[in-house]
Amino acid sequence: MIARRIVLLTSALPRRLLALAGLVVVCLLNGCAAVSNPVVDGIPVRRLPPEVYGKSREAERPIPLSALRQKPPEAHLVGPGDVLGVYVEGVLGDKSTPPPVRIPEQGNVPPALGYPLPVREDGTVPLPMVGPLKVEGLTLAEVQAKVVEAYTVTKKILQPRTARIVVTLIKPRTFHVLVLREDAGGSTFGTSGGFGVSVSGGGGSFFQETVKTAGFSLDLPVYENDVLNALTRSGGLPGPDAENEVIIERGANRDATSADPTRGGCPPDQLMQQYEGRGTRTLRIPLRASPDEPLTIRPEDVLLQSGDVVLVRRRRGEFFYTGGLLPSRAFPLPRDRDLDVLQAMALVGGPLVNGGLNANNLSGQLVQSGLGFPSPSQVTILRKTGPCAQLPIMVNLNRALRDPRERILIQPGDVVILQQSVDEGIAQYLTTNLRFNILGFIVRQRDLIFTGNANFP
Numbered sequence: 001m002i003a004r005r006i007v008l009l010t011s012a013l014p015r016r017l018l019a020l021a022g023l024v025v026v027c028l029l030n031g032c033a034a035v036s037n038p039v040v041d042g043i044p045v046r047r048l049p050p051e052v053y054g055k056s057r058e059a060e061r062p063i064p065l066s067a068l069r070q071k072p073p074e075a076h077l078v079g080p081g082d083v084l085g086v087y088v089e090g091v092l093g094d095k096s097t098p099p100p101v102r103i104p105e106q107g108n109v110p111p112a113l114g115y116p117l118p119v120r121e122d123g124t125v126p127l128p129m130v131g132p133l134k135v136e137g138l139t140l141a142e143v144q145a146k147v148v149e150a151y152t153v154t155k156k157i158l159q160p161r162t163a164r165i166v167v168t169l170i171k172p173r174t175f176h177v178l179v180l181r182e183d184a185g186g187s188t189f190g191t192s193g194g195f196g197v198s199v200s201g202g203g204g205s206f207f208q209e210t211v212k213t214a215g216f217s218l219d220l221p222v223y224e225n226d227v228l229n230a231l232t233r234s235g236g237l238p239g240p241d242a243e244n245e246v247i248i249e250r251g252a253n254r255d256a257t258s259a260d261p262t263r264g265g266c267p268p269d270q271l272m273q274q275y276e277g278r279g280t281r282t283l284r285i286p287l288r289a290s291p292d293e294p295l296t297i298r299p300e301d302v303l304l305q306s307g308d309v310v311l312v313r314r315r316r317g318e319f320f321y322t323g324g325l326l327p328s329r330a331f332p333l334p335r336d337r338d339l340d341v342l343q344a345m346a347l348v349g350g351p352l353v354n355g356g357l358n359a360n361n362l363s364g365q366l367v368q369s370g371l372g373f374p375s376p377s378q379v380t381i382l383r384k385t386g387p388c389a390q391l392p393i394m395v396n397l398n399r400a401l402r403d404p405r406e407r408i409l410i411q412p413g414d415v416v417i418l419q420q421s422v423d424e425g426i427a428q429y430l431t432t433n434l435r436f437n438i439l440g441f442i443v444r445q446r447d448l449i450f451t452g453n454a455n456f457p
Contacts (some may be wrong), residue, residue, distance in 0.1 A: 014018050042380050042392035045408050052383075052391070054409035058338045060244075060288040067297050068228035068285070075139040078122045079222070081173025084143070085114030088151060089164035098327050102170050112170040119173075130155055175225040176306045177218045177445050178253045179234040180254055182314035183242035184214040208347075211314055213271040220304060227285055227302040230310050237287075238312050240335050244288045247311040249279030254307045255417075275309045288336065319409050325376050325418040326350045333412055340407035341379060341416070350418055351375050352397065374424045379406065382415040 078084070086092055087099040088296075092115050102112045117125050123136025130150045137145045144167035152160040216234040220226075227246055231237055238246070252275045283301055304310070319330040320339075326348055333339060345352045353375050379395040393408060400406035410416065 014446060025456070042372045045406055046394075048408075052393075056409065057334070057336055059290055060336070061291055063287060063289050063295060063297070065228060067209050067295055068231070068302050069226045070223065070299060070303055072129065072223040074379050076143075076172065076222075078119060078138050078140070078143055078169075079173055080119050080123055080136065081396065082119045082169065083171040084117050084119065084125060084140075084224075085112040085166075085168040085170045086125075086127070086147065087114035087164075087166040088127075088147070088158075088311075090150075090158065091151070106172060109172065113166050114168055114170075116170050129157055137425060140167055140169060152190065156224040168213045172222045174219040174221050175291075175304055175308075177220055177225070177230055177308050177310060177311045178228050178275070178422045179216040179218060179312075180275065181216070181234060181238075181242075181312040182211050182272060183238055184235045211316075215271055225304045225308065227304065230304060234310075241315055243288060243313045243315050245313075246285040246287065247276070247313065248283040248285065248301075248304070249275055249277070249309040249311065250281040250283070250305075250308045252279040252309040272311060272313070275394055276311060279309065310442045318412040318418060320344065320412065320414045321349050322350075322379075322395035322416050324419045326416065326418045333410065339410045340406055341381070341410065342397070342400055343399070344416060345379075345418075348416075353401065370378045374420075376418055376420040376424060378419045378421045378424075380417045381410070381443055382417070383411060384413050 058445060085100075093099050099113050100115065102116075104110075104112060117127070119125050119135060120132070122132075123134055124132035125135050127133050127147065127150065130147075133146060133150055135146065138146065142166060147167055148160075148163060148165050151158045151165065152163050154366065158165075196230055211410045213233070218233055220229055220233075227248070229244070238244075285297060285301065289295060315335055318335075320333060321330050322328065326345075329348070331344075331348060337349070342352070375397075377397040379397060381393040381395060383391045383393060385391050395406060395408060
């Protein structure tokens with residue numbers, strides 16, 4: 001009896017293999033994406049050289065704020081544009097009249113004493129009965145000593161012992177700077193007949209983003225005419241919506257005494273284009289850098305002169321795209337944080353070691369019935385390596401979960417495609433279209449009888 005059953009089972013074995021092969025053929029004929037995947041011929045991520053893994057953003061650190069400002073001198077050095085307060089008893093002021101006292105508007109400048117005398121462009125200050133006196137580059141104490149010498153020694157108008165001469169600073173020179181910031185003006189969206197940025201999850205409508213530029217016309221006092229003070233007085237350091245750099249256009253606003261262009265005459269979304277690239281020199285000041293690399297910012301680079309334009313661009317264009325079993329959408333990349341392939345899967349809401357978990361729970365059940373339902377683990381990253389070239393990179397999510405070295409960083413422009421592997425596709429197909437239940441019971445210790453039931457769609 002036992003031998004007869006063994007013969008029956010042996011004779012039925014080829015038929016079962018043929019049935020299994022038929023199921024595989026049917027799977028292929030139905031266009032299984034796991035087999036017909038057009039990007040399946042990729043390079044495994046573990047075989048890539050380190051430079052292909054992408055540049056880490058978390059390795060960069062904000063540069064010291066001291067690199068964005070100038071180091072002020074110990075004492076104020078007089079220069080063209082300063083307004084000095086000069087009191088010369090008997091010449092500039094009478095003995096019976098007290099000298100005028102002025103309280104400056106700037107809180108960091110002490111009260112001034114004397115009559116206002118501006119320092120000319122040639123660095124001289126006009127003095128009555130003495131003539132122009134060269135004072136550029138001198139401290140206030142040195143200027144006062146030079147004025148005393150001019151009235152008591154050079155011209156001998158006053159007696160050295162009785163001369164009362166005081167030199168103070170009424171108003172330091174300022175520099176007119178224009179700051180244009182896209183990160184402070186906001187943006188609006190409108191329909192566009194041409195190409196634009198799609199802000200909707202589906203459909204064929206295209207929307208174009210209009211970025212508004214906020215303009216700030218600043219008069220920076222001397223020793224505060226640097227990038228840090230310009231940013232601080234125009235809204236603070238750039239936030240995560242801005243680029244990690246500050247652009248300086250030297251002399252782009254040469255006619256600094258004209259009407260402020262930010263007060264009308266130019267649309268707020270065209271201010272940046274009006275000055276970008278128009279300077280005699282363009283400087284790019286990075287706001288983040290690798291700690292291992294030396295700073296390339298020179299002290300003179302952060303100094304601002306009258307007519308300079310400071311530009312802060314809004315961050316745009318850094319997206320990665322998804323497809324396959326993932327939703328076909330575009331997702332923005334973090335500015336200062338790395339995003340590897342596993343984090344990207346979690347960000348887009350893709351399946352990640354969830355088996356048959358029904359994330360939407362539309363059918364009221366969390367887990368599918370039956371065995372199988374493997375999670376898809378085959379990811380292909382299409383990375384552009386040139387204008388007409390790309391590199392397909394294969395990532396196995398199961399291996400990436402065990403080995404952090406498999407977690408390649410997502411770069412701007414990457415296309416992440418999730419598919420099932422061939423064995424996962426076959427297992428999914430068999431589980432979905434074939435239910436095979438086995439019931440076995442022991443009749444005798446030497447005999448096992450089982451019944452089987454196969455349900456085909």
